[in-house]
Amino acid sequence: MWAIVICTEPFRALAELNARAKRIPDLDLIVVPHPLGVRPVEEVEELGRDVARQIGALIAAGSGGGHS
């Protein structure tokens, strides 16, 4: 299974801690700005498109620390 985690910046450390705890320290992590709730919808949509591009790039590159 391939896993890619998306989180906002303040939760990067927690995500990395969980990844180390689950013995997948090179888990692919996509970090977006925080908070999302106060941003205009258009900006959030653009962030979403950027995340989708990053996911596509990771898949195309055959990356995947999240493989198990």
Add this chain to the structure above:
Amino acid sequence: MKFVDVADDPRAAWLAIEGRNWGDGLPCIPPTSELVEAMLGERDAAEQVALLAPSDEWATVGLVAINAVMAGCEPAVLPVVLAAVRAAGDPAFNLLAVQSTTNPATEVLIVNGPVVRELGVESGAGCMGAGGRTNLTIGRAVRLVMANVGGARPGEGDSATQGFPGKLAFCFAEAEEASPWPPLHEALGRPAGTSAVTVVSGSGSLNLLDTSDDGEELLLAFSRAIAYPSSNDYLWGGMPLVVMGPEHADVIDRGGFDRAEAQRFLFERSTIPASHITRSNRRSFLEPGRGELYGGIEDDTPIHVADRPEDILIAVAGGPGTHTVYVPTFGDSRAVTEDIRA
């Protein structure tokens, strides 16, 4: 086990602990091998107690003992700390979420049984607050274990937006002799005469002052105080804790309510209409989590603080005075009771 050489000076030892991020900001007793061995007694340091999150590391008896020394515990209270750590590690408690959340969630410990008198766990005046060395050191030891073994350090494994002082230590005993009802741990299924600790995912505390001498009126006032729309317990259906002062418990008992009847009254009278909950909280939390329970949620759907009356925990503690403390919880967590083994 890792040893560190520090200057033979209490302040230097404390700063060494803080510098390694092993403390909680307050002075610690340096966990020298002599003190840890005294804490352990004949116990096997390698024995596993609970698998903690988010670190995914086992709390062993030895690691718990080290943190108990740092917290200032006497060796006699180690069984209470071990039981509380076991309880927090129970999957029903949902430790990963309780530790990692942005909510100010922590392990609130309620101690019951003969061990209360034997160890001097405070159940009277000020039992949740200043003083009460036994209470504070037990509660602090559990929190240090959660940070040092479980990985819940602020800004890392612990994402609490503000936290609250109860995250340093929150432990008290039930005032069983002052209570008109059977002890909490018996109500939760433990045999009479045994000792146990119940762990609740407390997220703050609210003082309820009321001088009413009418049991029903008092419960109605409590019901209204419990009912606030940004409460996790309404969003997930939690196990909130109502800690009645003995005077309040007496008024309610004389009003004809036993614990179960008081729980049902609070359950039925503390509902809030779904429309009082923000659209965002309804969409993100309430409807995914409890929509099925209610068969769909409309604006006028009365939302309960818990899924069942018995999930509203009632304990009795405190000294003289007409006060009750309401402890809301993380919500997505079950209270867990563990036997205290010698």
